[in-house]
Amino acid sequence: MRRRLQGYFLKAFLFLASLVYMIPVWIVVVNSLKARRDANLLGVGLPVGLKFHLENYRTVFIEGGIARALFNGLLEATASVAIIILLASISAFVIARKKSRFMEFAFYAFIFGLIIPAALIPTFLVLNATKLINTYLGLILVFATYGLPISVFLYTGAVKSIPRELDESALIDGSSSLRMFYRIIFPLLKPVTVTIFIFSFIGAWNDVLIPLFFTGGDKWALPLTIYSFYGSKSQEWNLIFADIVITVSPLVAVYVFAQRYIISGMTAGAVKG
Amino acid sequence: MPALTLFGLFFIVPNIANLFLGFTDWTIYYLYEIKFNGLYNLKTLFSEETFWIALKNTLFFTLVTVIAKLFGAFLLAALISRKARFNNYLRAVLFMPVMISGMVVGIIFVAIYNPQSGIINSFLRSVGLGALAREWLVDAKYAMTCICVMEIWQWLGFHMAVFVAGIQSIPEEYFEAATIDGANSFQRMMRITVPLIVPSFSVNFVFSLISGVKVFTQVFSTTGGGPADATQVFGTFLYKNFSDGLLGYSASVGLVMTLVILVITMASLPILRKAEVEL
Numbered sequence: 001m002r003r004r005l006q007g008y009f010l011k012a013f014l015f016l017a018s019l020v021y022m023i024p025v026w027i028v029v030v031n032s033l034k035a036r037r038d039a040n041l042l043g044v045g046l047p048v049g050l051k052f053h054l055e056n057y058r059t060v061f062i063e064g065g066i067a068r069a070l071f072n073g074l075l076e077a078t079a080s081v082a083i084i085i086l087l088a089s090i091s092a093f094v095i096a097r098k099k100s101r102f103m104e105f106a107f108y109a110f111i112f113g114l115i116i117p118a119a120l121i122p123t124f125l126v127l128n129a130t131k132l133i134n135t136y137l138g139l140i141l142v143f144a145t146y147g148l149p150i151s152v153f154l155y156t157g158a159v160k161s162i163p164r165e166l167d168e169s170a171l172i173d174g175s176s177s178l179r180m181f182y183r184i185i186f187p188l189l190k191p192v193t194v195t196i197f198i199f200s201f202i203g204a205w206n207d208v209l210i211p212l213f214f215t216g217g218d219k220w221a222l223p224l225t226i227y228s229f230y231g232s233k234s235q236e237w238n239l240i241f242a243d244i245v246i247t248v249s250p251l252v253a254v255y256v257f258a259q260r261y262i263i264s265g266m267t268a269g270a271v272k273g
Numbered sequence: 274m275p276a277l278t279l280f281g282l283f284f285i286v287p288n289i290a291n292l293f294l295g296f297t298d299w300t301i302y303y304l305y306e307i308k309f310n311g312l313y314n315l316k317t318l319f320s321e322e323t324f325w326i327a328l329k330n331t332l333f334f335t336l337v338t339v340i341a342k343l344f345g346a347f348l349l350a351a352l353i354s355r356k357a358r359f360n361n362y363l364r365a366v367l368f369m370p371v372m373i374s375g376m377v378v379g380i381i382f383v384a385i386y387n388p389q390s391g392i393i394n395s396f397l398r399s400v401g402l403g404a405l406a407r408e409w410l411v412d413a414k415y416a417m418t419c420i421c422v423m424e425i426w427q428w429l430g431f432h433m434a435v436f437v438a439g440i441q442s443i444p445e446e447y448f449e450a451a452t453i454d455g456a457n458s459f460q461r462m463m464r465i466t467v468p469l470i471v472p473s474f475s476v477n478f479v480f481s482l483i484s485g486v487k488v489f490t491q492v493f494s495t496t497g498g499g500p501a502d503a504t505q506v507f508g509t510f511l512y513k514n515f516s517d518g519l520l521g522y523s524a525s526v527g528l529v530m531t532l533v534i535l536v537i538t539m540a541s542l543p544i545l546r547k548a549e550v551e552l
Contacts, residue, residue: 010352011359017349018366020426024381025369027392042390114479115538116531117487121515121524206374208490209508213515223374227494230380237384244377251372259365266371266431267438 032056032241039238056242064229064243066222070250073221075136076211077204080143084151084200085193087144092155093181097164107156113149120213127214134215142210147200158192159185194265205251222247314525323502324526327510328533330417334506335485335537337421342432342481343474345425350436351462364437367430375427379494382423386410386495413503416496420504424491428484432477439473440466482541486534507533 023044031039033052060066095103123142124133132138162185170180186193208224217228226243233239255262318324349367353360370378385391386409394406409419443466451461489508492498498505498513505513507530514523 014352014359014363018363021366021369021430023392024385027384028381040390042384042387042392043395044392115483115534117527117534119524119527119531120511121520121527124520202372206376208374208376208493212512223376226380227376240380241384244380247377248373252369255369255372259368263364263368263434264438267434 028241028244031237032245034238036236036238039241040235042237053238056238057246060229060239060242060246063239064246065225066243066246068218069220069222069225072136072219073205076140076143076219076221077201079136079140080147080204081197081200083140083144084147085196088148088151088196089155089186089189089193090181092152093159093185095152096156096159097167107152110149110152114153118146120209124214134219136219139211139215139219142214143204143207146210147196147203151196151200154192154196155189158189162188191265194261198262198265202251314522315529317522318525318529323505323510324529326502327505327507330504331486331488331506331533333417334421334424334488335482337418338424338428338485339478339481341421341425342428343477345429346432346477347436347474349429349433350440351466353433354437354440356441364430364434368434369430370427371431373427375490376494378423378427379491382419382426383410383495386419410496411500413500416500416504420491420495423495424484424488428481432481435473435477435480436470439470443469478541482537486537 027042027044030044030046031042033054033056035051035053091106095107127133127138127142130138132141166184167177167180170184171177175183205221206223208227211220211224217225220228226240226247229243230240353363385393388394388406388408388411391409393409397406407415410416447465447469448461451465456464487508488506489512492504492506492509493512496504498509507526511523511526511530514526
């Protein structure tokens with residue numbers, strides 16, 4: 001009996017804890033559907049008279065530059081993730097297989113990259129010198145660079161768990177080493193690839209620091225455009241909240257359908273390495 | 274090694290260049306005139322009060338968030354690691370903020386912390402605790418703590434999920450054997466769970482440490498460093514000088530920031546080394 005009671009008590013506590021997470025979401029959604037004056041009260045009630053002001057969304061779409069920002073985010077995140085997976089997997093393979101001073105140095109260089117903050121100001125200089133400042137290519141390359149350390153780290157651990165005999169037998173069968181890598185090793189790294197894909201995509205999609213430093217407004221993705229929108233509409237919470245809903249819904253929609261895979265992908269890859 | 278080339282160009286070279294630029298008077302206004310000015314930048318920096326505030330705030334933020342994330346996440350994980358439908362729901366809900374940009378979370382919390390009509394103060398007033406209502410983000414005394422709470426809110430679920438993955442990888446038989454031997458649930462947790470999830474602990478520690486010392490977005494989106502520089506951290510302080518066009522000076526801010534992070538990392542190296550062995 002006491003155990004049962006304890007169980008109910010625990011459940012009630014945990015349910016309250018989950019409310020701490022659900023209420024902010026509710027506030028955002030419900031206020032994005034209100035008229036301006038009601039939304040500015042930031043309350044939790046439904047819109048007055050259940051009149052849903054969907055026109056807030058139309059206003060945001062036009063004034064917030066959503067289409068452009070959505071395109072930017074997709075382009076920047078997809079391209080940088082592709083580069084990260086391509087480069088990190090193969091260099092982790094080389095680092096794990098070749099035993100040399102240089103490879104050891106390379107590995108520790110990447111490890112240091114995990115810890116040391118990026119030197120933003122000189123990066124600005126490098127981008128300026130290579131004429132990549134304020135370009136998509138420059139932005140994508142910087143995103144990719146900052147994603148490399150963790151990816152190389154995770155891939156190296158995974159490659160080490162694949163028996164060396166496997167690549168040797170493939171080489172004996174006469175396949176080239178690059179072919180061997182993509183035919184045999186890369187498929188075996190799939191769990192880590194999934195982890196890195198999710199991590200890097202979310203990271204690039206949500207990042208604001210890099211575009212803020214290195215590009216102008218026309219290359220910004222949703223999170224930064226919402227910031228400038230927020231700056232110019234500080235007394236129109238209905239529009240700000242509508243913009244927030246638009247900004248987070250692509251990832252949250254994917255999350256709702258694939259949350260089990262996303263959570264296990266992000267945690268298992270991180271724990272097992 | 275194209276990866277190393279890319280990494281070298283945009284990471285290693287800039288970090289080395291930082292060593293020089295930090296000692297120059299380079300500004301955006303005279304982009305092609307760079308002169309060394311010796312220790313002038315560092316002298317100015319150390320005599321600037323905002324720098325010390327930024328240092329203090331970064332350390333405060335790191336310490337508070339790392340400890341709260343690890344303890345809170347472990348407690349929650351211990352409570353909900355059993356496979357059950359209600360637990361799955363909780364895990365999904367708590368993990369969700371990971372999908373949301375820190376920028377958006379910041380703006381949402383500006384609304385929540387709003388002194389007049391934000392949900393926190395409205396709730397306090399409606400249950401008769403109006404005396405506890407504060408001007409959260411506007412009051413220099415509470416602003417930094419409020420930002421910490423927000424960061425913990427966003428990432429607690431992630432760290433919890435890492436712990437849950439660790440706990441679920443422990444074979445069920447261990448717990449059964451301990452139960453038969455008469456161990457109660459607290460003993461089972463301390464003697465079996467805790468020692469066996471050291472790897473998850475290390476992963477969580479590294480992740481929260483890194484996001485702690487590199488904090489930028491959370492402050493930028495809520496207070497922008499204000500009120501009156503009370504919530505400046507290294508990241509925002511650097512950006513402030515960068516947007517003022519003081520490139521050489523902000524490079525030296527970055528340099529000091531790197532040094533501080535290196536010192537912190539060295540100090541926590543015993544824990545990190547454990548992580549490396551386990552990973």
